[in-house]
Amino acid sequence: MSAVDLSAFTGLTAMVLLTLNILMGLLVSTNYNSVKQWPHRKLPWPLFRIHNWTGYSALAVAALHPTILLFSATAKFHIVDVLWPLASPGQRNYNILGALTFYAFALVGVTSYFRPKLGSRTWKKLHYTAYFGAAVMYLHGTLIDQNLKGEVPDFLDGEKVLVEACFLLVLGASIWRARYGSEKKRRAAARVSESV
Numbered sequence: 716m717s718a719v720d721l722s723a724f725t726g727l728t729a730m731v732l733l734t735l736n737i738l739m740g741l742l743v744s745t746n747y748n749s750v751k752q753w754p755h756r757k758l759p760w761p762l763f764r765i766h767n768w769t770g771y772s773a774l775a776v777a778a779l780h781p782t783i784l785l786f787s788a789t790a791k792f793h794i795v796d797v798l799w800p801l802a803s804p805g806q807r808n809y810n811i812l813g814a815l816t817f818y819a820f821a822l823v824g825v826t827s828y829f830r831p832k833l834g835s836r837t838w839k840k841l842h843y844t845a846y847f848g849a850a851v852m853y854l855h856g857t858l859i860d861q862n863l864k865g866e867v868p869d870f871l872d873g874e875k876v877l878v879e880a881c882f883l884l885v886l887g888a889s890i891w892r893a894r895y896g897s898e899k900k901r902r903a904a905a906r907v908s909e910s911v
């Protein structure tokens with residue numbers, strides 16, 4: 716396995732972890748209760764804690780993904796290309812999308828760690844950056860040529876299909892979450908007007 720293959724594998728792993736993390740975050744935001752709802756049993760740890768830890772682990776794996784490219788003779792990446800890929804070799808624009816992904820999720824992770832100091836309102840506004848991070852992550856993962864040959868990737872290739880499937884899953888879950896939120900508001904408003 717070459718360094719580029721290993722980097723692609725860690726990129727895909729980070730993306731899957733971040734996808735799971737977003738799905739769990741959406742569930743946490745609806746006050747999901749695993750005892751009252753499916754699977755009707757207690758989880759080994761509270762969902763909120765699992766959500767936090769998959770987030771931090773995903774960030775660590777995501778940092779490893781471009782770092783591995785430094786060990787590839789074909790990629791010709793230097794430290795500056797990983798941290799600030801404005802002049803990176805090969806697919807510069809798609810590398811920039813990768814860096815934007817990392818910095819967006821890093822902001823979400825760091826501000827979550829300092830949530831008690833920031834206060835819930837500020838923290839929540841900053842937490843929405845995760846949607847931006849997800850959008851650029853799926854663009855980066857789908858459009859980049861994993862063989863670094865600058866070719867248009869095969870969108871039906873197994874790895875690309877995994878990225879596309881994760882995107883559709885998060886898109887569907889976000890639409891469901893938005894509808895759930897408006898339904899909850901509608902019911903609360905109906906209760907208020909009934910009580911007047």
Ligand code: HEM
Nearest residue numbers: 722723726727729777781797800813814816817856861874
């Ligand atoms: C949270 C951050 C990131 C995630 C989740 C991520 C995810 C991915 C995914 C899913 C792929 C496609 C792999 C495939 O199709 O087999 C990929 C490829 C790639 N990414 Fe990222 N990426 C991130 C950050 C970065 C950064 C910061 C850079 C460089 C500055 C970068 C450079 C590349 C390159 C060069 C490829 C193609 C070659 C390879 O797979 O190593 N990525 N990334």
